[in-house]
Amino acid sequence: MNFVFDIDGTLCFDGKTIHETIIDALIELNADGHEVIFASARPIRDLIPVLPQQFKKGKLVGGNGCFISQNEKITANFFTSDLLQHLYAIIQQYQLTYLADGEWDYAFTGNTTHPIYQNINHSSAKNYSLLELQKVCKLVLFKPSLAIIDKLSRLPVSITPYKSEDAIDISPLGINKVYGLEKLHIRDFIAFGNDSNDQCLFEKAHFSVCVGNNDVRKYASLKITKEEVAKTIIKLKNQSQRYC
Structure with missing residues (x-):
């Protein structure tokens, strides 16, 4: 299964780092054969520094879909x-x-x-x-x-x-995180997010998790606190077959 993660307010809570328990959960998720994709409002320039080393060359959506990166090759959409x-x-x-x-x-x-x-x-x-x-x-x-x-x-x-x-x-117009995922040929996924720019993910995901109390939580399948992120990743890893 594809797992799509927002960064700020979802995995990163200080603007700079991801807690080691969450990193360990992401690594375990990836080691179990699941694809880990990051979709952020940050442009790729600002997304890469906060990611664990093993995910920097993976599939990334930046700028709410304006930037797409895979194997360090970045493509971008522009205003006319x-x-x-x-x-x-x-x-x-x-x-x-x-x-x-x-x-x-x-x-x-x-x-x-x-x-x-x-x-x-x-x-x-x-x-x-x-x-x-x-x-x-x-x-x-x-x-x-x-x-x-x-x-x-x-x-x-x-x-x-x-x-x-x-x-x-x-x-x-029409550029958002789902647009970026489609450009990466990702259509079936479980999503983690926390803000209004994640609504499109929640609406398209097989299952979605909202971290925190933002209004966008009404579009998610599940609402959790930031302290529950790591264990929720592992729980969904173990249950992912039901969403395939």
């Missing part, structure tokens, strides 16, 4: 130049702060204490201006008003709100 101009005009009009992810580098104008900024792999990527990036895969806007969200919803984009971070994630 016309759409990017519309987005840039909105940013300028409302003086919004943002994080824009290019193929590897990024453009950031927000507060450097924000958790999203803290998770950027600064050692391997550079902070450019938005116009210097040219190709942009994903855009995070900080503190957008409802009026701005309404204006953005009229454009051909997918919008994911992050209430706890007072931000929205914008990607090309």
